[in-house]
Amino acid sequence: MASRVAVQLSDIMQVALTVNDIAEAKIFYRDVLGMQFLFDAGTMAFFQCGGVRLLIGAGETKPGGTVVYFRVPDLQGAHTSLREKGVEFTEEPHMVARMPDHDLWLAFIRDPSGNLLGLMEERPALR
Secondary structure (H helix, E strand, C coil): CCCCCCCCCCCEEEEEEEEEEHHHHHHHHHHHCCCCEEEECCCEEEEEEECCCEEEEEEECCCCCCEEEEECCCCHHHHHHHCCCCEEEEEEEEEEEEECCCCEEEEEEECCCCCCCEEEEEECCCC
16 A cells, blocks of 8 residues: 655756747757757757756647746846847836845746746845
8 A cells, every 4th residue: 555645846847848949949048048958859958947957849739828937137138138149028127026125127038939938137126
């Protein structure tokens, strides 16, 4: 008889995004966004993003249903740099919330398959 174990999910190990063209998406994530490429496996490519692994893969699911948020230390600098690489923003950098010790800033871009990516900065409050 199997014993029951209390399950509590905590750390996210991997996020998967469906893309239309794996080669184009691999170039975007590696060369444009500067993510650390790990390996290919069939129709999938894997990248390391801090403590979370990102899987991009060709699949039957349509792209665009998930939003992945990435922490950036300087949102305005990231905005300028990505614009220079031809990345179009769906939403320009803007403050979304004032917290007791920081302000939360966001901007949004899309990958070549239409997946929405959020760029997030927790900027020290200047009050």
